[in-house]
Amino acid sequence: MAYLRKRSNGKWSYTVSLGMDPLTQKQKQITKSGFLTKKEAASAARKVELEIENGEFIKETKTTFESFALEWIKVYAQNAKVSSVRARNKEMKHFISVWGHLPIKKISKHIYQKRIVELSEKYSRNYVSGIHACGRMIFKHAVELELIKHNPTENVQLPKPKVNIEDIENQENEVKFLEKEELAHFLQLAKSDGLEMDYLLFTTLAYTGLRIGELLALKWSDFNTEANSIRVTKTLYNPRNNIKEYELLTPKTVGSIRTIRIDTMLVKMLKRHEIKQKELKLQQGDFYNDNKFIFARNDGHPQLNKDIG
Known part of the structure; x- marks a missing residue:
């Protein structure tokens, strides 16, 4: 039975027993x-x-959104790639900057939807979609831990992008690929006027369809000379473009792990490159950091994204 009481300010309150706390052996x-x-x-x-x-009661937490979000990211990081954790950290700051001081239980569906609309007016739909995904994960975790009763992100929709017909009509068509003749011309220029490894690098990209991170992560053990193939099992992650601070991560999806058959011409190019690299290693001696990368710099470290293209 609830205890009802009239306060000094003339308003009423209730007190309800939650039963015995199994840890403290005191009434809650x-x-x-x-x-x-x-x-x-x-x-x-x-x-x-x-x-x-009915076993449905949840005593909502007084924890602030920022405190809980920082706890959540630690849990998330245990089973996520470094690149994903970095992205989530960036995304959740768009919420922390506004709600950081608020108790997480105070963030309603209206408050959440309003923030998504605000972000949609500043950023691309794709980026806001990522922020929204981060928000959903944070609040879902809070519900699972029984810290809040309701998930304010449920059924929240991203605003549709505003499309101006005149802008579409006046927009120039973007070139998304090179025609065969254009590609041949580009590769010829890479061979005659490019840097030392440009021709091999861009030929490999053109003939395999690899992503740049997958290409830079390739090691000689991935190159099968008997089967004329390349095995793709990893990608290079180097957000700061520092030659020593890179990481090798698994591809984004299981389907990205694959074996690619390559042209005989490319096989010969790679074999010639391997011979040159071995000669370079002998010349460099202990100064060469041999990590077995196919597209290595002259010091053995993998190439940087910013040095390509």
Whole structure:
């Protein structure tokens, strides 16, 4: 039975027992005040008692959004790639900057939808979609831990991008690929006027369809001279473009792990490159950091993304 009380300010409150705390062996209670009438307090108390009876009651946390988000990212990082954790950290800051001080239980669906609309007016739909995905994960985790009753991100929709017909009509068509003749011309220029490894690098990209990170992560063990193939099992992650601070990560999806048959011409090019690289290693001696990368710099470290293209 709830205990009802009239406060000194004339408003009513209720106190409901939550039962015995198994750790402290003390009675747990929940109190809420601010009701204008005794009837309102009694009605709210009865709702809580029914939730307790049905095993549906959740005592929401007073933890701030920022505190919980920082706890969540630690859990998320245990099973996510470094690149994904870095992206989520960046995304959740768009929420922390506005709600950081608020108790996470105070963030309603209206508040959440309003923030998504604000972000949609500043950033691309694709980027906001990533921020929204991060928000969904944070609040879903809070619900799973029974720290909040409702997930404010449920059924929230991203605003549709505004399309201006005149802009579409006046927009020039973007070139998304090179025609065969254009590619041949580009590769010829890479061979005659490019840097030492440009011709091999861009030929490999053109003939395999590899992503740049996958290409830079290739090692000689991935190159099968008997089967004329390349095995793709990893990608190079180097956000700071530092030759010593890179990481080799698994591809984004399981489907990205694959074996690619390559042209005989490319096989010969790679074999010639391997011979040159071995000669370079002998010349460099201990100064060469031999990590077996196919597209290595003259010091053995993998090429940087910023040095290509």
